Amino acid sequence: MRAVTWQGTRSMSVETVPDPEIVKQQDVIVKVSATAICGSDLHLYDHYITTMQRGDILGHEFMGEVVETGRNVRKLKVGDRVVVPFPIACGRCFNCVQGVFSACDNSNPNGEIAEALYGSTAGAGIFGYSHMYGGYSGGQAEYVRVPYGDVGPMKIPDGVQDEQVLFLSDILPTGWQAALRGQIEPGDTVAVWGGGPVGYFAMQSAWLQGAARVICIEREPERIGLARDICKAEIVNFEDTDDLVELLKQMTGGRGPDVCIDAVGMEAHGHGFMAAADRVKQALRIEMDRATVVRQTIQAAAKGGRVSIIGVYGGVIDKFPLGAFFAKGLRMGAGQCDVHRFLPELLTRVLNGEFDTTSLISHRLTLEEAPGAYEMFAQKTHGCTKVVMRP
Numbered sequence: 346m347r348a349v350t351w352q353g354t355r356s357m358s359v360e361t362v363p364d365p366e367i368v369k370q371q372d373v374i375v376k377v378s379a380t381a382i383c384g385s386d387l388h389l390y391d392h393y394i395t396t397m398q399r400g401d402i403l404g405h406e407f408m409g410e411v412v413e414t415g416r417n418v419r420k421l422k423v424g425d426r427v428v429v430p431f432p433i434a435c436g437r438c439f440n441c442v443q444g445v446f447s448a449c450d451n452s453n454p455n456g457e458i459a460e461a462l463y464g465s466t467a468g469a470g471i472f473g474y475s476h477m478y479g480g481y482s483g484g485q486a487e488y489v490r491v492p493y494g495d496v497g498p499m500k501i502p503d504g505v506q507d508e509q510v511l512f513l514s515d516i517l518p519t520g521w522q523a524a525l526r527g528q529i530e531p532g533d534t535v536a537v538w539g540g541g542p543v544g545y546f547a548m549q550s551a552w553l554q555g556a557a558r559v560i561c562i563e564r565e566p567e568r569i570g571l572a573r574d575i576c577k578a579e580i581v582n583f584e585d586t587d588d589l590v591e592l593l594k595q596m597t598g599g600r601g602p603d604v605c606i607d608a609v610g611m612e613a614h615g616h617g618f619m620a621a622a623d624r625v626k627q628a629l630r631i632e633m634d635r636a637t638v639v640r641q642t643i644q645a646a647a648k649g650g651r652v653s654i655i656g657v658y659g660g661v662i663d664k665f666p667l668g669a670f671f672a673k674g675l676r677m678g679a680g681q682c683d684v685h686r687f688l689p690e691l692l693t694r695v696l697n698g699e700f701d702t703t704s705l706i707s708h709r710l711t712l713e714e715a716p717g718a719y720e721m722f723a724q725k726t727h728g729c730t731k732v733v734m735r736p
């Protein structure tokens with residue numbers, strides 16, 4: 346089959362590789378009908394998430410048709426159309442039973458790598474997302490092996506288009522959980538850093554969860570357009586201000602936003618001394634993440650406010666404003682999305698038309714076009730806001 350493979354920093358290529366096979370009897374094989382490039386894939390592309398190996402198959406946002414099932418699979422049969430959550434979860438361990446599927450104890454066979462790196466316990470396995478996250482082949486391919494077939498994949502009703510539901514694999518539930526971690530209360534102002542695909546769904550989710558105002562902090566014109574026109578957000582272009590925190594306070598009667606969502610992650614842009622220092626330290630690998638947005642969310646948040654970190658981070662950061670976090674009595678939530686937990690409710694909401702799931706797609710391409718698509722999505726050129734590929 347053909348698959349998108351990682352060949353080194355900023356080097357992806359489409360290769361002919363062996364077809365996947367059933368390895369465990371709970372596996373299913375899915376023939377991919379649509380797959381997308383995620384902002385998280387850019388951290389692999391730029392090689393800030395380590396433990397990639399040449400030839401690894403990428404991709405964790407995908408859907409398709411079940412073409413083979415292991416003997417122990419009960420809920421799925423050949424021919425079912427499914428969307429597959431990006432974290433791999435057993436459905437039975439303590440964390441899965443609590444609904445924290447992204448921290449499954451059984452799906453990451455290489456957990457000790459992450460434990461050594463983080464000095465802590467590892468998260469779940471993730472499709473196409475480095476060896477530290479399990480070394481699973483991803484879904485930017487014609488076929489993919491999906492472990493725990495009865496746990497992750499969700500059947501899609503007939504007559505529903507791929508593009509309506511593809512993003513249930515990641516960015517839609519991710520935006521939803523970003524807003525949930527903000528514990529939005531009626532009347533709250535929600536500020537979302539990043540108007541990329543995750544921010545796009547976080548903003549829509551914030552409204553659905555009761556926000557009174559939504560503010561988007563971005564700089565790319567096409568993403569600002571989506572945030573303004575589709576997500577109905579007030580816009581702050583962070584390139585136009587030297588003191589974003591002060592500006593956000595001015596916009597909110599001096600208090601700051603009640604909820605601050607980081608939908609940017611470890612490759613944040615920024616200007617000023619701290620941002621420059623982060624860039625240098627990350628390039629020299631003495632700091633893993635560029636923490637510009639984490640700091641701003643904490644500094645901007647209103648007293649008693651909530652900070653929700655949904656952008657991905659991979660290590661330790663410097664100059665964490667713990668004093669401000671403490672003095673204002675903030676709450677913080679973070680983590681990979683527990684996609685499985687939200688799928689039935691979010692499918693219903695999608696079918697009810699509560700989300701705009703298609704306006705963000707700027708490029709519909711074939712799998713063979715993936716290398717150029719990665720470059721375009723990473724550089725934010727050609728108005729690229731989201732790429733969907735078909736094998």
Ligand SMILES: NC(=O)c1ccc[n+]([C@@H]2O[C@H](COP(=O)([O-])OP(=O)(O)OC[C@H]3O[C@@H](n4cnc5c(N)ncnc54)[C@H](O)[C@@H]3O)[C@@H](O)[C@H]2O)c1
Binds near residue numbers: 539541543613637681
């Ligand atoms: N936690 C999860 O489960 C999960 C799931 C999917 C994606 N993610 C992460 O969410 C983040 C966003 O993903 P995406 O697909 O939207 O990525 P993306 O790269 O397309 O979008 C990020 C956006 O942030 C903007 N940005 C950069 N610096 C900024 C700053 N200082 N202030 C405000 N905006 C800034 C960029 O212009 C860009 O539009 C990534 O870190 C990704 O890894 C997390």
Ligand SMILES: [Zn+2]
Binds near residue numbers: 385386431515516
């Ligand atoms: Zn993703």
Ligand SMILES: [Zn+2]
Binds near residue numbers: 434436437439440
């Ligand atoms: Zn589990």
